[in-house]
Amino acid sequence: MNVFRHFRNLVVGEIDAMSKAGELPAALDTSRIGFEPPRERGHGDLATNAAMVLAKQAGMKPRDLAEILAGKLASKEAVLRAETAGPGFVNLTLSDDFWRARLADILAAGVDYGRSDFGRGRRVNVEYVSTNPTGPLHIAHARGAVIGDALASLLEMAGFEVCREYYINDAGGQVDALARSTHLRYREALGGSIGPIPEGLYPGEYLKDVGAALAARDGTRWLNEPESAWLPVIRGFSVDAMMTLIRADLDLLGVHFDVFTSERALVEAGGVERALETLSQRDLIYVGVLEPPKGKAPEDWEPRPQTLFRATRFGDDVDRPLKKSDGSWAYFAGDIAYHLDKFRRGFPVMIDVWGADHAGYVKRMKAAVTAISDGQAALDIKICQLVRLMRAGQPVKMSKRAGTFVALREVIDEVGRDVVRFIMLTRTNDAPLDFDLVAALEQSRDNPVFYVQYAHARARSVLRHAAEAMPGAALSPAALAAHSTRRLTDSAELDLIKTLAAWPRVVETAAEVHEPHRIAFYLHEAAAAFHALWNKGKDDSTLRFLVSDDPEVTLARLALVQAVAIVVASGLRVFGVVPVEEMR
RNA sequence: GCGCCCGUAGCUCAGCGGAUAGAGCAGCCGCCUUCUAAGCGGCAGGUCGCAGGUUCGAUUCCUGCCGGGCGCGCCA
Incomplete structure (x- = not known):
């Protein structure tokens, strides 16, 4: 269950009922209503902005509407308290039993916990890497490769039908x-x-x-x-x-594609002529002379008539050339044909993952996609900023010209595939990333890869110890799910459950905004909640997971520990990272 | 000159318009006879670059500045 979506549906249902009953205007826009965890624990478990979003449309004061909604929500199952607060929030406090029941959800679903039909099977094309086939991949390519791959996995988990695609630039x-x-x-x-x-x-x-x-x-x-x-x-x-x-x-990086499209094949099959014909029919191509770029005119600049696409009609800064001076197609022309091809293959939603050096082409490509699809296609472009390779705080010297660019496979040899993948996903694609080869292998909490893996290894370790200490006990996820968890009463235990239960919402949100790095931050948070509980057991032995003379509490806690392992493994699976069983 | 991205604690960074802005590191104080101390708890630390605007409410959206990165016809 996605707890947040569940309660959102409940509140929207109440609002619809009130509209039908004439207590609220009809046809209210409920799209901006959301539930989220309140910033303060003291504000309960869930908070909604519904009253504030609807107040204006409903012609009511936010706090008054909040009071009414709180009254309706208070009677819902599992709701202990529904209170209004601040400018018009409705804060819900749910029963501990409700939260404990989420463990059974997790244990039943396994690493598919968090999978949803949010995307309703809509088709999305994710294109990434797409480098010139002129040499091996170097470390800068890895970022786009990993981000594209993880984004594709994330979208699949959120219920989209995803095509992973590589565009081979073999024509220029x-x-x-x-x-x-x-x-x-x-x-x-x-x-x-x-x-x-x-x-x-x-x-x-x-x-x-x-x-x-x-x-x-x-x-x-x-x-x-x-x-x-x-x-x-x-x-x-x-x-x-x-x-x-x-x-x-x-393959070394664990990145695989469904489709490889050859630019040359597309061009030779007349794809460019067909695409540009579409634009011509809409009067979007003309022959004209561009102004030189101000402030940085190329030395050999000379005004010359060119075949231009009216990109300015769609928000670009200047119209863009489609042909080179020798009469052959510019790269952009091929890319227009390629995006039209993707659109015609049934992808109204496309995501391109590009390197920072292509940032200047975003506007024209979006303009072109709008033009060729008549506004029917959506293109999102993720720009991956530079990766700075470091070693113990010092930049590793790289020069493309001298050919000393560090090859991807060298880095994988040194730190391993999983470390490369995880580190590449620890920051938003919009910001430059420092990748320190020494820090990435450090076994301390500064290293997010280690910290998250350690949580999984610890959880697995407890389960192994339990199997030894309780021979013959049924400890499978299904058996643990069937066991009562009512003995989980400590605040750290319940906090951990609430963190785990937030996973489906994290998946949905990250997929919606196309930001896989959010998963890394969530995993860190889940790991922290688990490490905290672990150490609480060091201070207070009654909170240890394995309590030899109390099988009831032990089994309940093993359910929690198993759930931690499952959720962490689920997140790592999105990243294509293998969860480790032990770290000795 | 123009475009895109970034600017949040001393440092590295979270924060799809919400409440008293968070985490790690560094600093200080604590916690190992017990499931991995490779960890945990606490203290301290902020004009969210600056100035306007929109909004019931802006770190978040818009505009203009300032600072940094990337790019700028016939490369891909």
């Missing part, structure tokens, strides 16, 4: 440069002397293997051919090799 000049780079390595593999890698080509060592593989496959066939003969072949060969490399990196 970058992959031609890749092909030329491979050709050099190919000549090298056949014994040729190639000297330094020219500016503009890819110097990475990883292309030596590709060149060698090409030499093994095709022999000397491309040595004396003109570029026009070998470029398409070697380009395809190289892109395939790079995608194999990238998929292997993603």
